[in-house]
Amino acid sequence: MENVQDKSMCLGKLERCYHTIQQFKKRVDSYMYEPTTMALFETKLYLKGRITKLSETNQKLLGYLKSSNEILPEHYKQVNYHIRETFELEFDFLEYTMRFRPPV
Template identity: 60%
Template structure:
């Protein structure tokens, strides 16, 4: 029962992270945040790549957890890693959007 509860919590956290990553992708692709300098172009490319990789890892783990009945320690650590990476990515996305917005104004 304990393992099932942990699995449910992890699924919820992963789904929220996945939705957050989709929001970041939409925001980065918005015309409001078009890069105007080479540095911003490079930052945008880096962020899009990182968002794509995190979303793919997240989706793979989500699909696997939905099919299995158990949560292994390695999977639990991966869930925590993806949550941490998504949180760190959020500050990078916010910094990029603030910089690109300022350059437009």
Template identity: 70%
Template sequence: MENGQDVSMCLGKLERCYNTIQLFKIRVDSYLYEPTTMALFETKLYLMNKIAHLSDANKKLLEFMKSSKDLLPDQYKMVNYHIRETFELEFDFMEYALKFRQSV
């Protein structure tokens, strides 16, 4: 029973990560965050690549977790690593938004 709850908890966390990643994808693509300098353009490119990578990883983890009944320690570590990477994306985006606003 406990393992089933762990799988449910991880699925919930991964789905929240998916929503966060999609939100940042929309925001990076927004005209409000169009780069005006080369540094901002490079940062935007970095963010877009990171978003694509995290989105793919999230999709694979979600598919795997939905098909798995048991949660192994390595899988739990992968989920936690993905959550940490998503938080880092959020921090990176906030830095980008701050740089963007400072340059305007």
């Protein structure tokens, strides 16, 4: 029974990560965050690359967990690492968007 709870918990976390990543994907292409300098352009490309990588990884992990009856310790580690990477993306994206705010 514990394994089922772990699996459903991981699925829930991955679903939240998926929605977060999709939200960032939409926002990074928003006209509000069009780069005006080379540094911002490079940051945007970096973020888009990370978003694509995390989106692909998320889909692979979700596919595996949905098709499998049990979760292996290695997959549990991968899910936790993916969640950590998504939080880091969130932090990096917030830093990027803060550069577009007018000075106070």
